Amino acid sequence: MSTVQISASDVNKLRQQTGAGMMDCKKALTETNGDFEAAVDYLRKKGAKVAASRQDRESNEGVVIARTSEDFKRGVVIELNCETDFVAKNAEFVAFGNEIANLAVNEKPATIEELLALDIDVENGRVKLADAIIEKTGKIGEKIGVSKYEVIEGEKVVAYIHGNFRLGVLVGLNKAAEGADAAGKDVAMQIAAMNPVAIDKDGVDATTIERELAIAKDQIRAEGKPEEMVEKIAAGKLNKFYKDSTLLNQEFVKDSSKSVSQFLDTVEKGLTVTAFKRVALGA
Secondary structure, rough: OOOOOOOOHHHHHHHHOOOOOHHHHHHHHOOOOOHHHHHHHHHHHHHHHHHHHOOOOOEEEEEEEEEEOOOOOOOOOOOEOOOOOOHOOOOHHHHHHHHHHHHHHHOOOOOOHHHHHEEEOOOOOEEEHHHHHHHEEEEEOOOOOOOOEEEEEEEEEEEEEEOOOEEEEEEEEEOOOOOOOHHHHHHHHHHHHHOOOOOOOHOOHHHHHHHHHHHHHHHHHHOOOOOHHHHHHHHHHHHHHHHEEEEEHHHHHOOOEEHHHHHHHOOOOOOOOEEEEEEEEOO
């Protein structure tokens, strides 16, 4: 048992330094005889224990943050999860998600693993992001983690966040044309609403094509069509799938008289999408 007198100002100082709860700070100082550095370590270890004890908990709430570099040549989107909607709407939690997105933009990690290994500023100095997440878990008392991390690069990258951080989209364009910001946002909103499977039909993977053809053929046969017509009708259904499910061929949601490709061409001749990422919370 500590014989050191722990004052309220000491507790408050540690609380300001670490962001931990008042009772946790008092216990940490008591257990470490008032040693502030040891108390910080104590709280971090407590956070690690909390994180370990919550590994079996579902963490399907959270925020999705999309962000671009200052030159708009690179964009990232991250999903930071927690357990409850209450925490997801907490300003401190949202700010932590923004800090992680900024870190990813500035340091350019290629994978989640590289992102988690980067140093990030916290109340008591700089630590690895993985450790900062453990500390945040200990402070908030919910399982927290980065579940998704996507990156694209291009001549012009536009980021869009939809629905109170519920969905994030990145769009890469082949030109930094006049009007590209507004056009990129319109296309990002299209992606958010219509969830295309690829940019164009050439980007649809073979497995998806085979599945769509198989479904189409089963439907056609169930309708009693002659076998010799099955292939031709299935090909038509596949073309309809491309029109409905690939971005450039979709009807533009803001003007159904145009496809997305035609819309982009009205902004600047030859303007097109080179890449996109869509991250929906919990999906």
